[in-house]
Structures are given as C-alpha cells and as structure tokens.
Amino acid sequence: MNETDGLRYRRLNRAKIITDEPQAPENKNSSYSGKVFRVTLVTLAVSLLVPLIGAIILLESPIEPQYLSFLEPPLMSGALEPNFKLRQAERLFEGQLIGPESMANIGGVLYTGTADGKIVKIEDGKMHTLATLGRPPCGTQKDEPNCGRPLGIRASQNRTLFVADAYLGLFEVNPFTGEVKELVSTQIPVNGKRLSFVNDLDVTRDGRKIYFTDSSSKWQRRDYAYLFMEGINDGRLLEYDTFTKEVTVLMDNLRFPNGVQLSPNEDFVLVAEMTMARIRRCYVSGLNKGGLDLFVENLPGFPDNIRSSSSGGYWVAMSAVRPNPGFSMLDFLSQKPWIKKIIFKLLSQEALMQFIPKYSLVVELYDNGVCKRSFHDPHGVVATYVSEAHEQDGYLYLGSFRSPFLCRLNLSEV
DSSP, rough: OOOHHHHHHHHHOOOOOOSSSSSOOOOSSHHHHHHHHHHHHHHHHHHHHHHHHHHHHSSSOOOOOOOOOOOOOSSOOGGGOOOOOOGGOOOEEEETTOOOOOOETTTTEEEEETTSSHHHHHEEEEEEEEEEOSSSSSSSSHHHHHHHOOOEEEEEEEEEEEEEEETEEEEEEEEETTOEEEEEEESSSBBTBBBEEEEEEETTTTTTTEEEOOOOOOOOOOGGHHHHHHHOOOOEEEEEEEOOOOOOEEEEESSSEEEEOOOSSSSSSEEEEEGGEEEEEEESSSSTTTTTTEOSSSSSSEEEEEEEEEEEEEEEEEEEOOOOOSOOOHHHTOOOOHHHHHHHHHHHHHHHTTTSSSEEEEEEOOSSEEEEEEEEEESSSOOOOOOEEEEEEEEEEEEEESSSEEEEEEEEGG
C-alpha cells in the first residue's frame, strides 16, 4: 500500500464518536412546510388580484375625468405660514345641527341652513327652526333631493333672507315669520340646461339683483366628489332680476363654481372656481361691465365660499389644501385621469373622503387678491371641513358642509 492509498483508507475508516445524547433526526417536514406556505401565499395573492383586475377591467367608472394642469402650489410661508390659530376657535351647538354650510346675520341674530333641509335661527344662545324648504323624510343623502339642502344664505338690507338650495333653487325667507317664497325653481332650465347644483349667492344692496352659482348641470350636490374629481366644466354664474323675474347666464364653462361675493362697490362679482384652485371675476356694472378676468389663481387650497372682511378684503375658506412643501394628492391626480377612473371603480365617494387629509384653512385676501393673513388647523382638530368664514362683531364664524357644529373664533386673540 502506497502513501496515497493509505490516506484514502484512513479517511474512509475514520472512527465514529459515540455519545449518550440522542441525535437530532433530519427534519424532513421543514422543506414541505415552506412549500405549503409559498403555495398558500401565491393562492391568496391570486384570489385577491384576479377579482381586483376583473373589477378594474369590467366595471364602469361613474366619472370621465378631465386632464387638468396646475402651477406648483404657492409656498406655505410668509402670510401663508402654517399655524394653529383655528384651533383657538370654540365649537357651538355641537351635535345639535349638521352641516351649517353658510351663515348670515341680521343684527345679533345668526341664520344658517343645515343638512336636513332646515333654516335655523340662533338668538341669545338658543337655536330653533325658522323654516323648511322641502318635504320629509330628511336626514340622509338619499333624502336630499326632496328634503332640500340649503347652502348659501344672505341677508339683504331690507332685512330679508335669501337662500340657495342645492336641489330646489332660490328662495326668499321672512326672518321673523319663516314665510318662504320661491324665486327660481330648478325645474325650469336656463338656456336649455337644468340647474342641478345651486350653490352660493349674493344680493345687491337694493335687493334687485341676485348673483348665484350652479356648480353643475350634470352632478347634484350629493355627488360633489364626482364633480370635483371629474373636473367637468359645466358650471355657471347666473343673475336673477327680482323685478323682471329673468335669469341670465353671466359666465359658463366653469369647473365647480362655488362661493360668490360682490365687491364693496358692486361693480364686480367674485366666483370661486373650486376645482381649479382660483377665483374668477365678472364685471357687472361700470365701464368694464361684461368683462371677465382672474382675480387670483394658484391658491394654496380649493376655495369654497367667499365673504367680505371688515378691512375691505375677502375671507376665503378651504377644507382641502395643496401643501408646499409636501405632497398634494389632488394635484398629482389632476394629470392622471386613468387613476381617477380606477379609484371610483373601487371606492365610494364616502370612502374616498377618508383618504383626503383633513386640513382647514381660512385666508384673508386684500382687495387686489394678495394674501394678507391665514388661519390654519392642520389635521382639522377643532375646525373641520370649513366651508365659510363669516365675520360679525369681532368674531369669525366658521361654517362646515358636514361637521355637526359651528365654530367661532375671536379675531382679537389671533
């Protein structure tokens, strides 16, 4: 036997070590369990993805989103610097009224409309129903077309209330007796198009002209998320003459026109074009009568109602913002209509609302559209879903299109 054969022999016949400890058997089940886990995981993924893909392909989207383009949102700095000033507001009548969208006052008496079709009167800390515009049942979105949904409300100098109801039209309401008079019915088309979503209004000092918005001829108020996300330009600004009873279209092709506000001299009307994050201007008297232009564009959020401020400017309420720095989901989706279609194939309007970050913002604009100051409530801790800022006697009353309360902010403290 040579040396090489001897080494080979010793390797093959090495001594085995024998101990008293039991030897661990080879785990033959481990590889089998891993295979079962992988198969289960793949099966689960397929069972979820196949219906999802099927829904995306087969289901029809309720909207046909438009391609929209925005400028980069303004920086949240200077007059727009984030703060917590809206959190200093106090909630009023919490749980006693739902969706007080807009407010008006006659002296020290405050009036608002609620989600259950009522016009409510608030006096000396007490609240009672002044009038109802529709007919019961009320209380759900399904009931809104019959029950009515008061949105914009104004008080004229002759101590009369004017109300814009989303489903029913324009009304005059006696603030003392509650007597209701219909002015404009949504059952009568204007220039061949129906009034599907009457939103806000303003009235001249002499009470002759009422300017109001119809946010869409396609979508009703209960479908406001569809209207906003679709971006369709079928909204209008209209004028109602209380003497001749005629309705005239002043502006059309607007994307979700919302708040309305006359200038102090009543020579122009401001209109919040919500979907486009801007405010348009329509001249209604003087040398520029009939002229149209932009009052302010590229706002830090999506404007709802506009109201005059005691300084000669304007309060603008926003319940959704375009953060910069930060990520604006709504800006991102504006240039991706196909994603919007998929979203609404899979989610309801109410479900979508849960994904939109809560952020309440009220800005005061100078009479030239420049931002003077802003009040914020990041995450909507106190003031949620703000729709209007109404100034009265040193306080800012904050309306909401869905919250069950009013908010009141002492302006001397902010």
